[in-house]
Amino acid sequence: MTxxxxxxxxxxxxxxxxxxxxxxxxxxxxxxxxVFGFLGPNGAGKTTTIRMIVGITVPDEGSIExxxxxxxxxxxxRIGYLPEERGLxxxxxxxxxxxxxxxxxxxxxxxxxxxIDFWLxxxxxxxWKKKKTSDLSKGMQQKVQFISxxxxxxxxxxxxxxxxxxxxxxxxxxxxxxxxxxxxxKTIIFSTHLMETAEKLxxxxxxxxxxxxxxxxxxxxxxxxxxxxxxxLRATGSESVLSDPSIVSKTVVHADETIVHLIDGxxxxxxxxxxxxGGAEISKFEKVEASLNDIFIDEIxxxxxxx
Amino acid sequence: xxxFLAVVKHEYRKVVLKWSFLIGxxxxxxxxxxxxxxxxxxxxxxxxxxxxxxxxPTGKIEPRLRANLSSEKMEARAHRAAEExxxxxxxxxxxxxxxxxxxxxxxxxxxxxxxxxxxxxxIRSDLNSMIxxxxxxxxxxxxxxxxxxxxxxxxxxxKAGDFVMNESFQEALNDAVRSQRxxxxxxSEDKLKDxxxxxxxxxxxxxxxxxxxxxxxxxxxxxxxxxxxYITLAIYGQAIMGAVVEEKETxxxxxxxxxxxxxxxxxxxxxxxxxxxxxxxxxxxASAAVIVSVIALQTDLSEVVGTLPxxxxxxxxxxxxxxxxxxxxxASIFALIGSMxxxxxxxxxxxxxxxxxxxxxxxxxxxxxxxxxxxxxxxVSIAPFFAPITMPVRILSETxxxxxxxxxxxxxxxxxAGLIWLASRVYRVGMLMYGxxxxxxxxxxxxxxx
Numbered sequence: 001m002t003x004x005x006x007x008x009x010x011x012x013x014x015x016x017x018x019x020x021x022x023x024x025x026x027x028x029x030x031x032x033x034x035v036f037g038f039l040g041p042n043g044a045g046k047t048t049t050i051r052m053i054v055g056i057t058v059p060d061e062g063s064i065e066x067x068x069x070x071x072x073x074x075x076x077x078r079i080g081y082l083p084e085e086r087g088l089x090x091x092x093x094x095x096x097x098x099x100x101x102x103x104x105x106x107x108x109x110x111x112x113x114x115x116i117d118f119w120l121x122x123x124x125x126x127x128w129k130k131k132k133t134s135d136l137s138k139g140m141q142q143k144v145q146f147i148s149x150x151x152x153x154x155x156x157x158x159x160x161x162x163x164x165x166x167x168x169x170x171x172x173x174x175x176x177x178x179x180x181x182x183x184x185x186k187t188i189i190f191s192t193h194l195m196e197t198a199e200k201l202x203x204x205x206x207x208x209x210x211x212x213x214x215x216x217x218x219x220x221x222x223x224x225x226x227x228x229x230x231x232x233l234r235a236t237g238s239e240s241v242l243s244d245p246s247i248v249s250k251t252v253v254h255a256d257e258t259i260v261h262l263i264d265g266x267x268x269x270x271x272x273x274x275x276x277x278g279g280a281e282i283s284k285f286e287k288v289e290a291s292l293n294d295i296f297i298d299e300i301x302x303x304x305x306x307x
Numbered sequence: 308x309x310x311f312l313a314v315v316k317h318e319y320r321k322v323v324l325k326w327s328f329l330i331g332x333x334x335x336x337x338x339x340x341x342x343x344x345x346x347x348x349x350x351x352x353x354x355x356x357x358x359x360x361x362x363x364p365t366g367k368i369e370p371r372l373r374a375n376l377s378s379e380k381m382e383a384r385a386h387r388a389a390e391e392x393x394x395x396x397x398x399x400x401x402x403x404x405x406x407x408x409x410x411x412x413x414x415x416x417x418x419x420x421x422x423x424x425x426x427x428x429x430i431r432s433d434l435n436s437m438i439x440x441x442x443x444x445x446x447x448x449x450x451x452x453x454x455x456x457x458x459x460x461x462x463x464x465x466k467a468g469d470f471v472m473n474e475s476f477q478e479a480l481n482d483a484v485r486s487q488r489x490x491x492x493x494x495s496e497d498k499l500k501d502x503x504x505x506x507x508x509x510x511x512x513x514x515x516x517x518x519x520x521x522x523x524x525x526x527x528x529x530x531x532x533x534x535x536x537y538i539t540l541a542i543y544g545q546a547i548m549g550a551v552v553e554e555k556e557t558x559x560x561x562x563x564x565x566x567x568x569x570x571x572x573x574x575x576x577x578x579x580x581x582x583x584x585x586x587x588x589x590x591x592x593a594s595a596a597v598i599v600s601v602i603a604l605q606t607d608l609s610e611v612v613g614t615l616p617x618x619x620x621x622x623x624x625x626x627x628x629x630x631x632x633x634x635x636x637x638a639s640i641f642a643l644i645g646s647m648x649x650x651x652x653x654x655x656x657x658x659x660x661x662x663x664x665x666x667x668x669x670x671x672x673x674x675x676x677x678x679x680x681x682x683x684x685x686x687v688s689i690a691p692f693f694a695p696i697t698m699p700v701r702i703l704s705e706t707x708x709x710x711x712x713x714x715x716x717x718x719x720x721x722x723x724a725g726l727i728w729l730a731s732r733v734y735r736v737g738m739l740m741y742g743x744x745x746x747x748x749x750x751x752x753x754x755x756x757x
Contacts, residue, residue, distance in 0.1 A: 073568060087557025088557065090557070104566035
């Protein structure tokens with residue numbers, strides 16, 4: 001977690017389209033060997049930011065540095081970008097498409113053939129090499145698109161919703177590949193709406209909303225800063241205590257438990273004692289961390305969980 | 308540069324390796340060959356001799372008609388007809404005319420028939436049954452009074468649809484009756500021929516160097532060249548638009564733009580597809596040359612070939628250069644439209660203005676053929692959008708001075724530079740705009756801001 005292995009540095013970047021501000025004064029660092037979760041609701045500015053990183057568009061203000069250099073067409077060859085809305089040429093053979101994408105990333109012809117065979121085998125698509133896109137299932141197309149992203153062995157991998165449309169087996173498979181890249185000290189930016197996936201995969205997160213940064217840091221730090229005063233409770237006869245605003249700020253009722261948000265500084269023991277004194281029958285009382293999902297929803301709604 | 312070449316190769320292969328390219332490339336020369344050669348072959352096939360019965364109560368017409376229908380006379384007639392349409396034969400043309408006369412000549416076999424003084428109606432039904440029974444193919448009943456304007460010659464044939472035969476037969480009969488009438492009026496046939504000989508209207512163009520050229524073939528050749536460029540421009544322009552829309556629709560553009568500069572991508576596409584078009588035209592031009600020379604060697608259509616303007620290698624170079632100019636003008640417009648719209652169908656609506664421009668250019672080429680040196684011809688063969696179609700037509704019908712060709716080239720090259728500049732600005736913004744079609748003010752903003 002030293003500063004030396006920062007590979008991508010976004011500094012005070014803004015991007016506007018006419019009067020609309022898509023990204024406003026955004027700064028963050030991404031470190032090598034870690035999975036960076038880039039989170040936010042639709043229209044928050046994620047795609048705009050990613051497009052600036054991969055060099056499709058240019059920031060109006062601020063700077064982006066990749067591997068210590070200002071972003072440039074030459075650096076594009078070291079990035080593997082899997083866009084959220086992705087496509088393949090419908091009537092072209094898989095191998096021809098991969099060859100083209102590899103050529104555009106500057107891979108030599110000899111390497112290309114070897115790498116295509118390697119990845120097609122690995123993705124269990126060897127038999128489909130000469131088939132056209134339209135002959136492939138949606139999941140297979142997803143895998144082909146992933147291959148096109150990693151074929152040139154990029155140092156920075158940017159995956160926008162990589163799991164959408166994949167069955168659980170292929171999700172596991174892709175996760176393995178991502179961890180492999182991680183151990184090779186490559187940098188991975190992972191953008192998603194699925195908080196559970198992000199929770200499993202990411203070391204660091206950045207949450208943006210309405211063009212601005214909301215939360216950032218390592219997953220651990222973020223969760224700890226939110227999780228101190230949450231209690232998962234399953235009990236009967238607890239209603240009167242939970243509705244006391246002097247200790248409870250909010251309750252969220254789930255199917256078999258209730259998440260109780262305590263007022264900042266309230267000792268969970270006080271709640272427990274009040275419940276017992278009130279004659280409640282308790283079957284579960286557990287201090288829990290906020291899920292990334294809760295953090296996401298609370299932050300985006302602007303209702304911050306009390307710290 | 309390496310990436311640019313990768314795009315060129317990709318786009319070229321994408322067009323050329325399609326079935327439609329192969330079929331289009333082979334089919335057009337094949338169809339052209341069919342239209343040129345097949346009718347000649349079919350008409351040159353000799354039918355079986357026509358067995359004919361001639362009933363001649365006057366006894367004067369039949370010998371003349373028989374003589375006229377002999378193969379020597381038929382040949383002589385074909386030769387005369389060819390002579391009237393064409394002057395100054397070369398020895399080889401003379402040989403060809405003779406051959407064609409032989410081929411077109413019909414053979415007749417005369418069946419004698421005794422009328423035995425029967426009534427006309429009886430003879431007619433008797434002859435009809437002969438034809439039905441297959442004993443004869445045709446009969447001719449000559450009226451007794453051949454001088455009356457009302458009298459009709461009855462010709463009945465099983466091969467009523469054989470217009471080649473009908474025509475030569477009618478001519479032979481006409482000649483026979485006419486010479487009989489002249490003989491009846493005591494006028495010598497030679498004298499009449501002298502008096503009624505048609506005037507010679509010798510119609511030829513004169514080119515810059517003062518050499519004479521025939522005009523009919525030039526018109527056809529110019530029309531074909533204009534049409535060929537127009538069609539190829541339309542096809543390849545639309546192909547560009549389709550390819551651009553596909554990359555936008557499938558969002559491949561996003562991956563492409565993260566790998567190479569938009570300008571490289573767009574230019575690579577234009578150059579790749581342009582080379583594919585050039586390949587196709589090259590094959591057509593080469594096969595046209597082969598077909599023309601084959602025809603000139605073998606069949607009687609050499610008369611037409613003889614009137615075609617001579618096409619020098621320099622003209623072919625001009626032709627291909629102006630095709631490329633036209634291609635880049637229209638392809639950049641189509642690329643611009645493709646990056647504005649969201650579907651091919653939507654693009655079709657916007658394609659109207661460039662298609663209209665092409666069509667106007669094609670129509671102007673008629674005016675150019677009629678008067679290649681008028682000031683209208685001069686301006687339309689210089690003006691961008693039209694020149695790629697009209698200049699090759701003008702070069703073919705009446706090669707203008709070189710400075711005009713050069714000026715036209717420069718004007719159109721400048722237009723291309725401007726259009727590509729515009730298109731690349733729209734392309735790099737438009738390709739990433741999803742969801743809705745861009746409006747003209749939006750596009751204008753992209754052009755100014757980018």
